[in-house]
Amino acid sequence: ELKVEQNPLFLSMQEGKNYTIYCNYSTTSDRLYWYRQDPGKSLESLFVLLSNGAVKQEGRLMASLDTKARLSTLHITAAVHDLSATYFCAVGETSGSRLTFGEGTQLTVNP
C-alpha cells in the first residue's frame, strides 16, 4: 500500500524567510503533484512532476522530485502572507490515475 508522508505538518514562518516542505512516499511512482488548499476551498494544482530530477518553479515556490529517494520538496523563497494555506503532495499510481495524498502542511506566514 502506497503511503505518503509530509513534514512538517504545521509551519509558522516570518515573511521574507525561506523554508522547505518534504514529501516522502513508500513505493515507486512516476508522477508527483503539489496542491494548495485555502480554508473551506477545493484543491488548486501547483506543480506536476513527472521524472527524476524534475524541477519546476512558479513565483516564490519551487518543487523538485527525486524518484530514487522517493522524495519531493516544495521550497518557499522569501515567504509572503498570501502563501498562507495548506499544501498537499499527492502521488499517482504507476498505472491509472488514482492519487494518494499526504496529510498536508499547514503554512502560516506572519508579517
Add this chain to the structure above:
Amino acid sequence: ETGVTQSPTHLIKTRGQQVTLRCSSQSGHNTVSWYQQALGQGPQFIFQYYREEENGRGNFPPRFSGLQFPNYSSELNVNALELDDSALYLCASNGGADRSRGTGTYNEQFFGPGTRLTVL
C-alpha cells in the same frame, strides 16, 4: 472550457439517511474520481469511474456507491449515513488516456469546488 462542477455545495443530513452528490466533469474528460476529505486531513480516494465503469476503489464500505453517465457526469451515493461521513467530498476529472507532454505523460486531475456534507 468548462471546469468541474459539483452540487450541492453544502448539505446537512441525519444519521441513517441517504445522500446523493453530483459532479459534472470538465469538458472532454471521461474519467471521474471521488475523494473524501475529513477536517484536517488529506483527501482519501473513494473510487474512480472511466467510461461508465468503476475503475478502482479505495478502502470504503459498500454503502458508498457511484455511477457515471454517458455524458461522463457522475454521482456519489452514500447510504446509512454515519457521523464520520461528515467531510468535504471532492470530485476530480481527467482525460483517462495519458496525454504526452514534454518529457513524460500524466493524468492531471482537475478538482471541483467540493460538497460539504454534515451528518448530525
